[in-house]
Amino acid sequence: MDLTVSIAPVARREFTAVVLAGFGAELTPLTSDHGDTPCPKALLPVGNRALLDYVLAWIEAGGVKDVVLMCPTIHKHAISNHIHSALNHSLHIDLQTLDETVHSTLGTAALLKHAASRIPRDSDFVVLPCDWVAPPTLTLTSLLDKFRADTVADGCVATACWYAPVVKAPAPSKSKTTTESGFPEEWSTDGHAPPAIVWDAETGTLLHVDTPDDTDLNAEELEVGMNILSRFPHPKLSSRFRDSHIYVCKRGVLDLLCAAHQDFESLREEFFPWLCKLGRSKRRRAQYADAANAVGEDTLAQALAHSTVLPSNAAPAEGGSSESDDAYGGGASPAVVPGSLKVGVVICRQSTARRVRTLGEYYDANRTAMAEAAAAAAESTGTQREGVSIEQRTQLSTDTLVGPSTTIGERTTIKSCVIGSHCKIGNLVKLTGSVLLDHTVVEDGAKVDGSVLGRAVKVGAKATVRACVVQAGYEVGGVETLKGERVEVGDWMGSLGEETGSESEE
Missing domain, CATH: 2.160.10.10 (Hexapeptide repeat proteins)
Structure with missing residues (x-):
């Protein structure tokens, strides 16, 4: 009789979700304190359901079980109470706090650095805002699958999601300064126009993101390098889409944030534009590839690169230090270029995709919830209000x-x-x-x-x-x-x- 005790290895968690729950200054006065009681943005209800519940349910449906939830210290008690008493889920939530104030909030990149110690070294991660309400047709699983495929194929280090904002017909109002809800127009905008982005639809590659400095220098023109056009002859360009602030990233991206000789505060405004430029330069890719854990990590990419079946000219070109080197490796197909530091992108065109950042967006999100309730009532035999x-x-x-x-x-x-x-x-x-x-x-x-x-x-x-x-x-x-x-x-x-x-x- 074999009495040997075998210990099963601990299952590796493929992804850890990092949810950022800030103050929501643009939603004041709804997020202003009620006496000594804070009113966290994450707990604002949409259709009588807290914003945080939407994103946590989306994460759970995507098969991710570990969540690091970052919030201001003064919101910890309210959010902790909600997580443990009002939610029915199977998630493991690690609630982390920061001593922030409304007037001294940190950017997404800085918050991610604070969360780095809570993300296992062998786990990739997903960054999400607490105010994301996904359409039924967009699942977290589809984003993760896109990231998995791109990582194996060509050393992708991150996948971002951009969405089309809700387009409403102008309100029949005498005043030009009000929206359909009757709110003043400035209540429905965060004051920032969506940045111009360039991407390749065929491969789902994000090629360029305008920074605030780019917009200030020349808001009417967009400079696109010849190395992009030679590699991707039919890129798409738009300034209509908004960043969902959902990023699926390799664990090495945290090391890349620290290895870069820049103090990044924002992922969208600073880090991802820099990462897109980094992926187009062979010399700079070689400089940061080890930090991003992109070179030599994916077995399928290695096999393709060393294949004896593929023509010899399909292998990535050696050397080359020019900033204008061909994007993603000297004309080679991305499928055979490990360590390209590619940034993937998913463009969501569904009209119900939204972030709830402003008072107008909050009101519109509740109107959508009403419409869904009306549709559900029409399908049922009667409306029950227990x-x-x-x-x-x-x-x-x-x-x-x-x-x-x-x-x-x-x-x-x-x-x-x-x-x-x-x-x-x-x-x-x-x-x-x-x-x-x-x-x-x-x-x-x-x-x-x-x-x-x-x-x-x-x-x-x-x-x-x-x-x-x-x-x-x-x-x-x-x-x-x-x-x-x-x-x-x-x-x-x-x-x-x-x-x-x-x-x-x-």
């Missing part, structure tokens, strides 16, 4: 989402809204095209149109709120009217102080 108390003669549209433990009074009309949990809606209230976060109170006779109300906001009786975004904890006085404003608690407290001061003087 745990919701609805009084008689109340009208709710089929695309309205209502969270549990919410009460709705008599003769109230609600059309195309997302209402969170534990909300209290009074009698004769009219809600149209609005988003109400948890614990919101709307008293009798009030009207809310095209607005977003933060957590625990109170709207007084017969008040009117139109095209506003209201910070958590704010109280709108009875009969008060607000229109087209970003309303913060500081404004309200200031007005209370003035009233108190005038009363004391009397």
Whole structure:
């Protein structure tokens, strides 16, 4: 009898996901603190589901089990509580914090360096933002498969994903400064135009990304080297697509970040433009290839490079130190050039792909959730709202989402809204095209149109709120009217102080 005990080797984790959850300054006042309680961007609900839940579910569906979640220190308790109490998943989440402030946030490259010690040496990684909402047709598995194929074929070190922004018809409004939601135009933009990118559609290779300096020097023209055109005679160029900030990378990219003689802060604005240029120069590729672990690591690429079946002129050219050397190896096919430091790219053209970075994008994401709810209601026999108390003669549209433990009074009309949990809606209230976060109170006779109300906001009786975004904890006085404003608690407290001061003087 063989009593030898055999110990199975520990399975290698192919990928580790690194999720970056920042402050979300462009989503203020929704992400402004509610008293001493922070309001993390990662936990903002879209369709009554936290943003973080969307990206974690996408990661889990892609077969990745290990997650490093980076967040500001002040958000740790709220996010940790949500992960352990509100989520049902099989992920192993390593929550890491940084002592950041809203005014001193780090770039994606700097954050990645901080996360490096948490990524196993034998694991590649995927960088993702916490605000990514993927379309049904784009899976993380498809990005990972693209990266796997390119890595084996030609030494690819990273694969990026760019997406087409949502294009909406202009709103039928008299004002040219408002969007379809009624918000001022500046609320729906981050102030940065998408950079111009050049890629080869046939091989899925990212060839060039404009940097902010490139745009400042010459925003009307784009310089593309002859070495790109000779290797890829039919490149695509566009300034329409946006960077999803999803990057599948070899573990060696972390070493490359440290080996580069530049202090990179941003992956999109600095590192990836530099990496695209690096891949086009044979001399510079040789300089950094060892750091990127790209040369000699892939067995299939080695086999192709040393094949006796392939013609001898298919092998990569030796030597050459010119910056204008042919991109990806002296005219050889990328399939036989290990260590090309190629950057792959996936272009997602689905209209429902989005990042939720601005107030306008947040509002639009909730509108998409409403549309999906309406489609689901049409397919089902009836709309069920468990745990919701609805009084008689109340009208709710089929695309309205209502969270549990919410009460709705008599003769109230609600059309195309997302209402969170534990909300209290009074009698004769009219809600149209609005988003109400948890614990919101709307008293009798009030009207809310095209607005977003933060957590625990109170709207007084017969008040009117139109095209506003209201910070958590704010109280709108009875009969008060607000229109087209970003309303913060500081404004309200200031007005209370003035009233108190005038009363004391009397």
